Amino acid sequence: MAQDLRIITTGGTFDKQYDAIRGELTFRESQLPRILSHARSTLTVHLEGPLAIDSLYMTEEQRGEIAEACLHSAEGRIIIIHGTDTMCETAKVIAHHVTDKTVVLTGAMTPYSLEGSDAVFNLGCAISAVQLLDPGVYITMSGRIFSWDNCKKDTSRGIFVPIEG
């Protein structure tokens, strides 16, 4: 069942690391290679990191770039690591451009480098989902698998829920 995957990192809380000098969470190199190594994953994963930003500040142009990256991906199964705040908006843009690939967006409410993070769990959810789902655009958060057009972030509770309750 295993195929080559592409993982596109765009920043977001998932990959934030603490900068001790500036005293804030920021972006450095992606931690995906380390996470996949700890996971003992034997999948062939192609990593691509076009962006490292907070998704609150993502422009429509940048969402277009991510969709382009999906279109150009040699692999038909793609995971996108994305900030949670506008994950659903980016999913929608991708869905309008990419129809023949399985794309799963995920992210984290707590950065990987912090105690009690949901990042690795969410990545695991995405890894299985992207291998099992038919072409389309999906989100895996809160342990669930959502279609791109039936998902929203409940910002007050820090979870993702279906639009139709």
Added chain:
Amino acid sequence: MAQDLRIITTGGTFDKQYDAIRGELTFRESQLPRILSHARSTLTVHLEGPLAIDSLYMTEEQRGEIAEACLHSAEGRIIIIHGTDTMCETAKVIAHHVTDKTVVLTGAMTPYSLEGSDAVFNLGCAISAVQLLDPGVYITMSGRIFSWDNCKKDTSRGIFVPIEG
């Protein structure tokens, strides 16, 4: 897509914790509730912990008990946390008894409580797989999804591989 799940913990490396007095890894209460809380999972999960043993010492009778627990489960989607050494044997026993439910076995090569563990990633893989797969018995390890009858542990490398290369 979300349904109620059952998670059956049986011990194994996944759930081992360090006993500072005895200086060894051993079993205490399962860490699943804490892991699911960190994961921000909104799934309804029924936890059941009939066993807390090293799978090397699991008897055929105990494998039968796990299969029984699957048969009696009110939930049709079941994850089993299991030691890696005989995960495939237990999967086989379950497959011979349980035909109308989706059962996914997973575990860990490094305990959850240790740095660099694969436990949470593997659980995430199982959580998506159990929601997406048709009835049958599966194993999610090494980032892959295996059918119970096409999976073995490569003990020298600490990964799971298909039987047919």
Added chain:
Amino acid sequence: MAQDLRIITTGGTFDKQYDAIRGELTFRESQLPRILSHARSTLTVHLEGPLAIDSLYMTEEQRGEIAEACLHSAEGRIIIIHGTDTMCETAKVIAHHVTDKTVVLTGAMTPYSLEGSDAVFNLGCAISAVQLLDPGVYITMSGRIFSWDNCKKDTSRGIFVPIEG
């Protein structure tokens, strides 16, 4: 050599925790009880948490309150967990008020709850220093022990250094 200690927490990076909903590091209950438990410390420690703030925003009045807390402490050996940015200023205020007690200020450049934190190491340094030093006001950071009047933060490198190079 062991006596009762008082630990006064005032906030600072040491005790910051991630708020997943707000997406930022903030203050919740102090993590000192958990840290001392993991440390297997058998010292009798009296914890007091008058403040939970970023030391950049600490007022002179608040520094006075901390000095008051030292004066009123029943224990003669006191550790103060403090933000690094104005640790030296608070040390100076305490030194002008408290002369018959051993007071050691420490903190962290990276919060306890983050990977690669210096918090627990710094606390260990303070715990020994407060037990061994004569009355006076000191700072333990960067593995070193400074007198309050010969210490400054090198903000560009995130370390503490003596004023007289």
Added chain:
Amino acid sequence: MAQDLRIITTGGTFDKQYDAIRGELTFRESQLPRILSHARSTLTVHLEGPLAIDSLYMTEEQRGEIAEACLHSAEGRIIIIHGTDTMCETAKVIAHHVTDKTVVLTGAMTPYSLEGSDAVFNLGCAISAVQLLDPGVYITMSGRIFSWDNCKKDTSRGIFVPIEG
């Protein structure tokens, strides 16, 4: 107050790491360089690792080697990372050979690489103690500072206590 230090690692629980293939805690390269880096220590530390063993299996000859290493140390302030089970025996051997240096032994009840470890705290305690104490042989465990001849491990509680209650 800062001088050059020597840290001599001998193994023990402090430095144990999990071997996922063998499923047990074992010794690999010492984690001291990483720990000191996270600690943001600016001390000049000379690391020496003559042994990597469980202290239960330490021979009198090996204790002699550690004492020799102390005698030959160019630095007058030495920390020894040691298993807890026979830390007091090694301290005694060193005390009989080394009289003009400050030697502090420490270790851990829970390995550094495990959640809830006491290793970093104990190292911090040793770092301050070795800088502040007069020549002699000491142990820092359980947050306390012991003279070598007034210290024993309470194996049932996993703490160190004075011999004279």
